[in-house]
Amino acid sequence: MKPLELGIIKYLLFGFNLLFAISGLGIIIAGSLVLSDVGEFSHFMEGKVLAPPVVLIVTGCVVFLVASLGCYGAIRESYKMLMAFAACLLVIFIIELAVGIAAAVYKDDFHKGLKELMRDSMDRFETSESDRIAWNNLQKKMECCGVDRSTDWPEHKRPLSCCHVPREGAPEPDEIHCWDAKPGDPILYTEGCFDKIEMKAVDSCKIILGVGIGIAFVEIIGIVLACWLASAIKKRTS
Structure with missing residues (x-):
């Protein structure tokens, strides 16, 4: 391979790794946003749901470090560092693939498990402060009531968080009014929390x-470029 062609590949890989490092930061930000959004209701979530964004954050950190390794390997024209970079990209790719497959496999289990967790938590509402806080937070934030509908709550045990001020200037509903509210009453949230x-x-x-x-x-492109440059360097030095 001509020196000019080798130089083009080298700086192409260097530029790729700069973008790859930036994408690593993007992955960290995306994982953090998802975790903060879903984690707010972690009381009702299983570890299977919270694990992917955590894995994404860790992967983003690893991607940033690996991209730095790739940049250094490209500039130094180090065969060993470039092959190590390609191997790291392959490992990250396999981890991401495994997380994607696991998410697809657990999709149906999550649907069933979430509803069971919510119903069990509802049964503990009167006796557990953590369940009480979790339900009140969920119903206020998501503007919902009960698991599937407001009637899931036992009579005269419906939390005040199921109710809201129906219009500007209307009085704040009290516990008695919320208990007595029927489906369709403007002060009562009508949608269940499970779907939301x-x-x-x-x-x-x-x-x-x-x-x-x-x-x-992006990782596949990086693996190809790294192997291509490593192969050219090995041929030139052999």
């Missing part, structure tokens, strides 16, 4: 999946 929290989890998974697919394509 599941949709939030699904939207978060879509973000993770989109970021993961985008980075996977």
